[in-house]
Amino acid sequence: TSSHLIPQNAPTLAGFVMQNTKDKDLVILMQAIALCCKQISTAVKRAGIAKLYGLAGEQNSTGDDQKKLDVMSNEIMTNALRNSGVCAVLVSEEDEEPIIVPEGNQGKYCVAFDPLDGSSNIDCNVSVGTIFGVYEKKEGSVGTTADILRGGDDMLCAGYCVYSSAVELVFAFKGGGVHCFCLDPSIGEFINSRVMKFPEGGGKKIYSCNEGNSEKWDQPIKDCVEAFKIGEKPYAARYTGSMVADIHRTLLYGGIFMYPADKKSPKGKLRILYEGFPMAMLIEQCGGIASTGLFNGSFQRILDVVPGHIHDRCPIIMGGERDVNFFYSFYENAG
Ligand code: AHG
Ligand code: MN
Ligand code: MN
Ligand code: MN
Secondary structure (H helix, E strand, C coil), X not given: CCCCCCCCCCCEHHHHHHHHHCCHHHHHHHHHHHHHHHHHHHHHHHCCCCCCCCEEEEECCCCCEEXXXXXXXXXXXXXXXXXXXXXXXXXXXXXXXXXXXXHXXXXXXXXXXXXXXXXXXXXXXXXXXXXXXXXXXXXXXXXXXXXCCCCHHHCCEEEEEEECCCEEEEEEECCCCEEEEEEECCCCEEEEEEEECCCHHHECCEEECCHHHHXXXXXXXXXXXXXXXXXXCCCEECCCCCHHHHHHHHHHHXXXXXXXXXXXXXXXXXXXXXXXXXXXHHHHHCCCEEEEEEECCEEEEHHHCCCCCCXXXXXXXXXXXXXXXXXXXXXXXXX
């Protein structure tokens, strides 16, 4: 038979969300996000033909030069989530202010997202992604910025989609493990394909950071990265410049991903609400550690940081226990 080609009991995203949460609004939300990912994936694939490479001409509120695909992906996501009927507050990397969904269309969810992650890779056809974190608005709230300016442990769901040789949607509900859905292009559906978990013992020895910034790092970070290169079996360096791709590899193969603070950027580069938090939740739920490194005088769990502004940044040191603890060992009083 051809049963190996045509799945006869496909574990779909909607079925999975319904069975695991019994929350129909969450099914609608995840379906809306999945549709956006399919649309963005198509835009990314057709970019060369549709003349979608290149700059849009504006800067976003964190000073990034927006690409045409950044702007288009943002339109796709804000429209879909606004019209889903289940959202109240939307925060996007590409919008200065949060979007408050009008009362008639409003639901209970607040979503922070990075519509297209990996700017520097967009125009050269290297993997890019989408990142999201989901909160529920506070009891009785009409939907305000305060509903989303919260600690990371308040997220009830977080995930990313990676647009690569395969399109994979990876997400977790709070405390529920990390699940991977692969887009089956033959039917246009995300199908549950694998469970994500850190490899036993820490997995491959890989370090992932933009070492071009090392001149501006603190001494312990420099020492740690130098130590990765020493010994019988030194670590391999792997860094794509797309956080989604680098974290996807880290979750599957092991290793450590770092975007530390440096002398020029004391808060690092990556943004808390739509980069740091969602990835920190996934890393922890896969059995890893997500830390800020030394930040404002202490070592903090990323999910414990409370952003003061929707576009705030924090330094990021995340990966398996073996490697993050090795990183800590270069500081005297680290925990
Ligand atoms: P974005 O494209 O959403 O602005 O994010 C870019 C981020 C992230 O994907 C990546 O880890 C990092 O910036 C790369 O920065 P460098 O080019 O400084 O290494
Ligand atoms: Mn950007
Ligand atoms: Mn990003
Ligand atoms: Mn982005």
